[in-house]
Structure formats: C-alpha cells, structure tokens
Amino acid sequence: MKGGMGVTRVVVEQGESFESVLKRFKKVVQEDRILSEIRQRRFYEKPSQIRKRKKAAKRRKSRRTTLKDQMRRY
Numbered sequence: 899m900k901g902g903m904g905v906t907r908v909v910v911e912q913g914e915s916f917e918s919v920l921k922r923f924k925k926v927v928q929e930d931r932i933l934s935e936i937r938q939r940r941f942y943e944k945p946s947q948i949r950k951r952k953k954a955a956k957r958r959k960s961r962r963t964t965l966k967d968q969m970r971r972y
Contacts, residue, residue: 906930
C-alpha cells in the first residue's frame with residue numbers, strides 16, 4: 899500500500915459463491931502484503947529503528963544469496 903496504491907478490489911463473477919470470492923480476496927490481500935504493512939505501522943517506529951531493521955534484512959538476504967552461491971559451486 900506504499901505510495902497510495904488504493905483500495906484492494908475483487909470483481910464478483912456471475913453465479914460465483916461467496917466463499918470463492920472471499921478466498922480470492924484473501925489471496926490478493928496477502929499478495930499485496932497489506933496485513934504485514936498494517937502490523938508494521940501499528941506502533942510508531944523511530945527512523946533509526948527503521949534503518950536498523952532494513953540493514954538487518956539486507957544482511958540476512960546477502961547471507962542467504964552467498965550460501966546459495968556456495969551450494970551451486972559443489
């Protein structure tokens with residue numbers, strides 16, 4: 899939802915059951931990472947904490963890709 903993407907919508911097809919529409923809606927919400935964004939913004943996070951969290955995520959990703967590259971060499 900970063901950047902004001904707007905409202906998540908699901909078009910209901912003719913004769914489609916409520917359960918199937920709800921399932922598609924949940925999938926779209928999960929793909930858009932809306933719930934994780936809400937959990938993250940539930941409390942104020944200081945800019946220093948944001949930088950620290952992003953740096954740790956970058957470090958984890960770098961470590962993961964390094965391990966994958968090492969596994970490919972063998």
